[in-house]
Structures are given as C-alpha cells and as structure tokens.
Amino acid sequence: MPNINFLSSKHYTNATTTNYGDCVLIDINGKLVIYDCGSIEHANEVIKYMKTNNYEKAILILSHQDADHFMGVPHLIENNKISHLYTLLLLKHKDKLLELIGDNRKTRESVTKNITEIYNNIYSLSNNTNVILCDTLTSINTLITPHVKILGPDINYTLEAVAKALDSREGDTINNETIINAVSTQVSVTFNNTKVLLCGDSCFDAIEEVIKDHNHIQLPHHGKEQQALKIWATNYGKNDIIYYVSDNTGSTIGGSDKIYKKPGYKMKNTRDGQILCSLLLSSSASIAGNLGGDE
Numbered sequence: 001m002p003n004i005n006f007l008s009s010k011h012y013t014n015a016t017t018t019n020y021g022d023c024v025l026i027d028i029n030g031k032l033v034i035y036d037c038g039s040i041e042h043a044n045e046v047i048k049y050m051k052t053n054n055y056e057k058a059i060l061i062l063s064h065q066d067a068d069h070f071m072g073v074p075h076l077i078e079n080n081k082i083s084h085l086y087t088l089l090l091l092k093h094k095d096k097l098l099e100l101i102g103d104n105r106k107t108r109e110s111v112t113k114n115i116t117e118i119y120n121n122i123y124s125l126s127n128n129t130n131v132i133l134c135d136t137l138t139s140i141n142t143l144i145t146p147h148v149k150i151l152g153p154d155i156n157y158t159l160e161a162v163a164k165a166l167d168s169r170e171g172d173t174i175n176n177e178t179i180i181n182a183v184s185t186q187v188s189v190t191f192n193n194t195k196v197l198l199c200g201d202s203c204f205d206a207i208e209e210v211i212k213d214h215n216h217i218q219l220p221h222h223g224k225e226q227q228a229l230k231i232w233a234t235n236y237g238k239n240d241i242i243y244y245v246s247d248n249t250g251s252t253i254g255g256s257d258k259i260y261k262k263p264g265y266k267m268k269n270t271r272d273g274q275i276l277c278s279l280l281l282s283s284s285a286s287i288a289g290n291l292g293g294d295e
C-alpha cells in the first residue's frame with residue numbers, strides 16, 4: 001500500500017536527550033523517495049526498510065543542510081543507497097546571487113567561497129560518484145516520481161534570502177527563521193484525494209501560498225508554535241486537515257513542546273512513535289482527534 005512513513009526516534013537510545021532529526025519515507029508504486037535523514041540511526045532504519053521492501057536505490061530530497069536533516073545522508077550514500085540527491089545547489093546561481101548582493105567588493109570567487117563555506121556539508125558530497133546531485137531550485141514544479149513533486153520555495157524568494165545570508169552587511173534571518181531554515185525545500189505528494197505537504201523547517205511566509213492546496217500538512221520546524229499558529233489560522237474552519245509533526249528533537253531544542261497534544265486539531269507526532277500516513281485515505285477520512293476548533 002502506498003505510504004508516507006515519518007520515522008520516530010522513540011525507541012532509540014537516549015531519545016529524550018538526543019536530537020535525531022527528521023526522516024520521512026515516501027513509498028509509492030515501487031518508488032522510494034526519502035525526505036531528509038537527520039541521523040545514522042534513521043539511516044540504518046532506512047537501509048533496513050529498503051532491504052525488507054526490495055529497494056536497491058532511493059531518491060533523496062534534502063529540505064536543508066542543518067545537521068538534524070542531513071547527518072544520516074552520508075551514511076546512505078556510502079552504502080550506495082541513493083541514486084539522486086536533490087538539494088539547493090547555489091553555485092549554479094552564483095551570478096544571480098552576486099547581482100542581488102550588489103556589493104562591488106564581492107567577486108564571483110568570493111561568493112563561491114562563501115557558498116561552499118556555508119554549505120560545506122553538501123559540497124563535501126560533490127565528488128562522490130555514488131550519487132548524482134540535482135538542484136531543487138531548477139526542479140520546482142517538477143515531478144521527481146509520478147506522485148512526488150518539488151513545490152518550492154519560490155526561486156526569487158530563495159535567491160533574495162540567500163543573497164542576504166551571503167551579504168556581510170545583512171543579518172542571517174528572514175521572517176523570524178534562519179535563512180537556511182526558511183528556504184527549506186518543499187515537497188508535495190499527491191495520491192487519489194490525498195495531498196501531503198512536507199516542508200522541513202520552512203518559515204510560514206515561504207509556504208503560505210501552498211497550504212490551502214493540501215489536506216495533510218507537516219507542521220514545519222518540528223512543530224514550532226510560531227508557524228503552527230499561523231497555519232491553523234490560515235486553515236480556520238477546515239476541520240478535516242491532518243497535521244504531522246516530526247519531532248525527534250528530544251529535550252535539545254524544544255520542537256513541538258508548545259503544541260504537543262493541543263486539543264482541536266487532528267495531529268500526529270513522532271514523539272508518540274512512527275507515523276504512517278496512508279495515501280489511500282481521502283480528504284474526509286476520519287482519524288482519532290478531539291475536534292473543538294479552538295484558536
């Protein structure tokens with residue numbers, strides 16, 4: 001059965017004190033796409049899953065390069081499990097970035113150096129012959145497999161935000177998120193009447209336009225309250241939306257503390273264990289939830 005599987009660190013060692021990060025498996029019609037892999041432990045679960053389900057290779061989409069989304073990726077590549085890795089490849093956009101920064105002290109060389117320093121973990125993979133690196137920004141609105149599409153963020157929004165991050169005269173946050181988080185790659189999975197939005201650690205502004213098109217939504221940044229409240233306000237009155245929280249952060253950085261088990265929403269949290277989102281569910285499918293419609 002086609003499924004989306006949010007891995008949980010609940011049964012890992014020291015789960016309450018360790019940030020194991022995100023890992024979501026999208027398994028549809030004989031194709032496996034992995035969205036983020038934040039720890040070796042998750043990577044080992046993925047390898048086990050691939051063995052059980054006869055997958056030789058998977059496609060990996062990295063929402064962004066922070067450790068809690070990336071740390072398991074090299075392990076998967078070393079084990080030759082990934083055919084293509086989609087991520088922000090900003091060197092492809094360095095001329096546009098240089099133009100947007102608009103600081104004549106900057107050169108192509110210095111921008112290249114800045115990008116490879118900030119995104120060093122991604123560029124450390126570029127000489128690896130096991131995997132083909134693909135740029136998400138030039139793949140927006142492209143189907144990666146018949147049901148999985150890279151949806152955003154918008155290319156202009158992203159390049160303007162990154163130009164700000166590379167500009168020493170500017171800060172490195174936008175819309176109250178770090179720029180690296182804010183421009184997380186967004187993925188849309190469509191199957192029958194189910195439309196699932198996966199959005200890493202996106203800021204609300206980057207996903208605002210696409211929220212209304214989805215009936216299953218990952219609450220960004222491990223269920224951070226600030227984004228969740230805005231998403232709920234956008235969906236006010238729509239009681240059939242199912243929210244997913246990937247919060248394997250332990251006690252390290254908070255995650256979904258403020259919204260965990262908040263009444264009024266159909267919400268599933270990896271703190272309680274692995275979450276299966278069956279893609280055969282329709283938008284009106286009911287799941288256990290205490291619907292009060294508060295907030």
Ligand SMILES: [Zn+2]
Binds near residue numbers: 066069201221
């Ligand atoms: Zn994160």
